Amino acid sequence: MSPGKRLERIAARVVFDSRGDKTVEVEVTVEGYTSRVSAPSGKSRGKREVVPFPEGGPEAAARVARERVSRLTGTELESLLALDRRLIEMDGTPNFSHIGGNTSIALSVACASAYAASEGKQLYAALAQLTGQDPALPLPLSNVLGGGAHAAPGAPEIQEFLIIPLGARTIKQAVEANVAAYRKLGKLLQRELPGFPLGKGDEGGYAPPIGNRKALELVRAAADEVYDETGVEMGVGIDVAGSNIYDPNSNRYALRSEGLYLTGREFKEYLADLTDEFRLVYIEDPFSEDSPQLYADLQRDLKSVLVCGDDLVVTRAELIEEEVRRGAIRAAIIKPNQVGTVSLTVDAVAACIVNSAVAVASHRSGETTDAYISQIAVGLGCKVIKCGLIGGERVAKLNELLRIGEEIGEGRMRRLLI
Numbered sequence: 001m002s003p004g005k006r007l008e009r010i011a012a013r014v015v016f017d018s019r020g021d022k023t024v025e026v027e028v029t030v031e032g033y034t035s036r037v038s039a040p041s042g043k044s045r046g047k048r049e050v051v052p053f054p055e056g057g058p059e060a061a062a063r064v065a066r067e068r069v070s071r072l073t074g075t076e077l078e079s080l081l082a083l084d085r086r087l088i089e090m091d092g093t094p095n096f097s098h099i100g101g102n103t104s105i106a107l108s109v110a111c112a113s114a115y116a117a118s119e120g121k122q123l124y125a126a127l128a129q130l131t132g133q134d135p136a137l138p139l140p141l142s143n144v145l146g147g148g149a150h151a152a153p154g155a156p157e158i159q160e161f162l163i164i165p166l167g168a169r170t171i172k173q174a175v176e177a178n179v180a181a182y183r184k185l186g187k188l189l190q191r192e193l194p195g196f197p198l199g200k201g202d203e204g205g206y207a208p209p210i211g212n213r214k215a216l217e218l219v220r221a222a223a224d225e226v227y228d229e230t231g232v233e234m235g236v237g238i239d240v241a242g243s244n245i246y247d248p249n250s251n252r253y254a255l256r257s258e259g260l261y262l263t264g265r266e267f268k269e270y271l272a273d274l275t276d277e278f279r280l281v282y283i284e285d286p287f288s289e290d291s292p293q294l295y296a297d298l299q300r301d302l303k304s305v306l307v308c309g310d311d312l313v314v315t316r317a318e319l320i321e322e323e324v325r326r327g328a329i330r331a332a333i334i335k336p337n338q339v340g341t342v343s344l345t346v347d348a349v350a351a352c353i354v355n356s357a358v359a360v361a362s363h364r365s366g367e368t369t370d371a372y373i374s375q376i377a378v379g380l381g382c383k384v385i386k387c388g389l390i391g392g393e394r395v396a397k398l399n400e401l402l403r404i405g406e407e408i409g410e411g412r413m414r415r416l417l418i
């Protein structure tokens with residue numbers, strides 16, 4: 001057996017994310033190659049995600065990394081993802097509550113990146129080789145208007161209003177189309193709300209004081225204008241983040257801005273109406289994460305829509321498989337820090353591909369300028385990336401795709417047939 005590569009150094013510090021919250025950044029050196037990675041944090045988290053930080057928060061996480069995890073220094077790594085098993089063993093809990101999922105994912109990505117670099121490769125290329133994927137660029141699904149937990153009260157209850165340039169032939173054309181739609185939406189909002197500041201949600205989209213329906217009407221209009229001007233087909237979607245608008249006491253979905261308090265079945269009809277009226281192609285987490293049957297009913301009624309699971313499946317291969325087989329979803333969100341290692345992320349994307357579901361690589365609402373999610377999306381074969389559009393921490397992911405496009409060809413886009 002060939003000797004492994006030496007893990008020479010592990011360092012950790014506290015840094016700040018796009019919301020000004022603290023998170024963890026690590027540096028790992030393998031065979032003289034150093035990679036630095038910082039972890040994002042979610043605000044609307046699924047119940048079954050791993051714990052982001054150990055007790056004591058990010059400061060404690062950095063301390064645990066420096067004092068305990070750094071004992072892995074000197075380990076011989078026999079393969080790209082060899083650190084992952086050791087992190088799981090060292091943590092010893094089912095949900096990374098000891099090390100913290102954020103530290104763990106940062107170490108896992110950093111180690112894989114440094115290992116890849118020591119072989120003269122970027123992470124995406126090493127992952128593609130490992131998984132047998134032909135590297136290609138995902139379509140960017142961009143947040144242009146935010147609400148719910150990511151915005152101030154008064155904004156829509158639906159958490160994210162999204163656009164996707166289905167007809168884009170290059171990554172540059174895709175980003176240009178999304179930016180054009182974002183700007184047009186700004187103009188439409190100014191006309192709708194003269195004198196109101198448009199605001200900004202956590203993910204960089206506008207966060208205006210309007211209802212869900214009005215928001216969709218304007219997003220649809222902006223997307224259609226871009227299509228008319230450029231010929232690029234534009235899809236519209238939403239992330240309802242259903243668990244956040246579901247009230248378990250009354251067993252209702254609360255849309256306060258519209259004075260609507262709907263049962264699961266009524267809310268399903270509401271979403272079906274929105275789909276008809278605004279030609280939605282993508283609906284993420286339509287219901288509470290505890291109601292998979294409602295997902296399945298919606299997916300059955302709206303065959304042409306990609307119903308996508310986020311909180312429902314939390315990037316876990318076995319849950320993705322279960323819910324795709326149930327017919328609850330045709331797409332799954334892939335957030336590496338929901339599971340804590342690259343290996344488990346690889347398994348989750350593989351579960352999508354084997355079950356013919358669309359893997360949607362995703363940022364978190366609290367982001368850093370790190371762009372590893374773009375490397376993972378390309379390397380593992382995710383057809384879509386949800387990474388925001390506006391703001392330094394969002395555009396960092398898109399710019400990384402442009403750079404990767406220089407290597408693999410900017411027209412090597414994955415196709416999404418909905």
Ligand code: 2PG
Pocket residue numbers: 041042043044045160203239241310333362363364365366
């Ligand atoms: C989501 C995400 C990212 P958060 O719900 O999909 O858009 O939000 O990171 O707050 O979980």
Ligand code: MG
Pocket residue numbers: 239241284285310311333
């Ligand atoms: Mg979501």
